[in-house]
Amino acid sequence: MQNATLAFLGAGNMCGSIIGGLIAEGYPPEQITATRRSEAPLKEMQAQWDIQVSSDNIATVASHDVIILGVKPQMMKELCDQIRDQVQASKPLIISVAAGLTAETLERWLGGDVAVIRTMPNTPSLLRCGATGLFANNKVSESQKALAESMMQATGIALWVDKEELMEAVTGVSGSGPAYFFLMMEAMQQAGESVGLTPEVARQLTLQTALGAARMATESDVEPAELRRRVTSPGGTTEQAIRTFNEGGLTELFEKAVKASANRGKELAELLDQ
Template sequence: MTRLAFIGGGNMARSLIGGLLKTGAAASSIRVAEPQAQAREALGREFGVATFAENRLAAEDADILLLAVKPQVMPALKAELRDLLQRQRPMLVSIAAGVRLDQLERWFGSHLPIVRCMPNTPALIGAGATGLCANARVSPPQKAQAQHILDAVGLTRWIGDEALMDTVTALSGSGPAYFFALVEALEDAAVAQGLPRETARALAAQTCLGAGRMLAESGEAPGELRRRVTSPNGTTQAALESFAADGLARIAANAIGAATRRGAELAAELDAKEPRP
């Protein structure tokens, strides 16, 4: 690893740092800026990385600067870090949801190599799914470096067209919440039929875990796996027909569409808040 600085020491930064250390990165190559003293001390104690209260101190001499902050914080970082980034020209890696490459270029410098990433919360347990896209100034070795960082917490995929990053956000970024909502509904339905809640939750969670592993490890299409477990005129077919009658495919398409549109709106709202010359 080259010198890597995190701006923000929250949950996602912690999971990335932990994953990198497990893959052999040296703690001495990682710096973290975190404004909250208690969180800052915990990072240093747990991971042995250098921590700073000020963003500029952490970013000094970094080869890669990873922005692990909320989207609304980005414009405030501009005044603090732009001149330093203009001078150092590190690769900028952003995990802020909905923040476009052109916005990052406008705030921090159009000459910078920038990678935009959309990880999701299962990265906290090393099972994340991340979409990445890069501007034209990111070299192949830099792309490999960015991918190595996100590979430390799960699966990564490069997205050639940045416009599709809002779809990635809708699919995998927000997707864990859809899964939790489905398990919640399955649990409640089973409880309504008499199963104890603890049993219903355990069976629903393990069933979804097992099905997910089968899908990920088999290499088969989900439709093929569905067909294999659906006996003609059996219980599974009855349930699937009920799903179809209630419009499951339409519900999913509408949900992904709504989340995709909202992702684009969030970026537009950041643009609208910028002062105009």
């Protein structure tokens, strides 16, 4: 993997998290280039990681094996129009971290016959604790897939889906998912305050409980359902809380929420492709 030259076009926070993860794992900084329109953020990236920086997207594409598209979805068509001829000339691997844009759309905007991998990272990637879904079009080789997987693993876990429509499901579960947990933390803190805890005590108890539960689930071979059962003594306090959640239709509500997120992702992809 470390023989490949990587170019991050429109390198914002998500690209920065990937670059930081790669550097932390020993990737040669001289093999990485970042581009942005604004000069100040580029200087900060260069100072932080000792990578190469540029404001010339076309020249950068010409000299790199892998091109990571990091601009906002609304700006992607303009970027693809700008680099299309050079992409057709050098045929790099294209990796997109932009939400909503399909691999088919990106390949078409780049002139066709291009190896494209679509990814859906999430915001905990900034802490190298992210979850990323990946989909590759039929132009991507196995070695290119392995390279992309290794790159995204620098920010957490990276999992492939074999049908692109499943990327919307990835969006609904992990892409939007951090906000679901933040909402639950917010609600738990408010509930703690409602039974007499101070805001700070309620906050600390909520956040540490969330962290502890997540670690138990990720560091154990036991399924979450079994972990829940082990905490839920018959006739006890936890059972009463779980019963209340179930009576309120929590499981069904989560299903509706994930489907709503996935459906909106599909709608946005269609809008962006127009």
